[in-house]
Amino acid sequence: MKLFIASDIHGSAYYCRKVIHRLREEGCESLLLLGDTLYHGPRNDLPRDYAPKEVTAMLTALDVPVFGVRGNCDAEIDQTVLGFPLMADYSLLLCGTRRVFVTHGHLYTPEEHPKLCAGDAFLFGHIHVPVCEERDGILVLNPGSAAIPKEQSPHSAMVYEDGLFRWLDLESGETYRQYRW
Numbered sequence: 001m002k003l004f005i006a007s008d009i010h011g012s013a014y015y016c017r018k019v020i021h022r023l024r025e026e027g028c029e030s031l032l033l034l035g036d037t038l039y040h041g042p043r044n045d046l047p048r049d050y051a052p053k054e055v056t057a058m059l060t061a062l063d064v065p066v067f068g069v070r071g072n073c074d075a076e077i078d079q080t081v082l083g084f085p086l087m088a089d090y091s092l093l094l095c096g097t098r099r100v101f102v103t104h105g106h107l108y109t110p111e112e113h114p115k116l117c118a119g120d121a122f123l124f125g126h127i128h129v130p131v132c133e134e135r136d137g138i139l140v141l142n143p144g145s146a147a148i149p150k151e152q153s154p155h156s157a158m159v160y161e162d163g164l165f166r167w168l169d170l171e172s173g174e175t176y177r178q179y180r181w
């Protein structure tokens with residue numbers, strides 16, 4: 001299963017289009033969204049081509065399964081317009097014998113999360129900065145933000161397949177980091 005992982009689109013039609021374009025280019029079979037999908041939030045400037053209705057239409061029309069977790073800028077009404085589940089605070093992916101704890105990052109953080117075992121992974125969004133590091137045996141991963149990257153990081157997303165995590169620059173499509181799990 002080749003999975004495309006994106007977070008913090010924040011209503012940007014431009015970067016939602018980039019996410020879908022790179023997902024197709026990579027031949028991914030599913031899209032995992034880590035929250036903050038439709039709205040900019042009170043602390044952010046409006047992202048490029050801010051248009052939550054367009055983002056809704058693009059994600060709804062997508063021909064691969066989409067799954068999400070809830071971000072701190074996501075509202076209950078979003079579930080009515082988006083056809084995929086996005087109200088869960090976390091989700092658990094099982095990759096062979098390993099767990100991937102998936103969450104936005106405002107409720108559970110790399111410092112405070114349910115017990116995981118060495119070799120498991122904690123995947124989150126929220127901070128708008130890509131992360132790939134090991135903490136106490138747990139692999140901590142963040143795709144960065146599609147629309148509003150911080151700390152000079154690129155507009156970014158991730159691809160996962162067969163134990164390989166890759167970080168993509170959404171503008172160029174280039175892999176700028178990778179990690180073999």
Ligand SMILES: [Mn+2]
Binds near residue numbers: 036071127
């Ligand atoms: Mn955010």
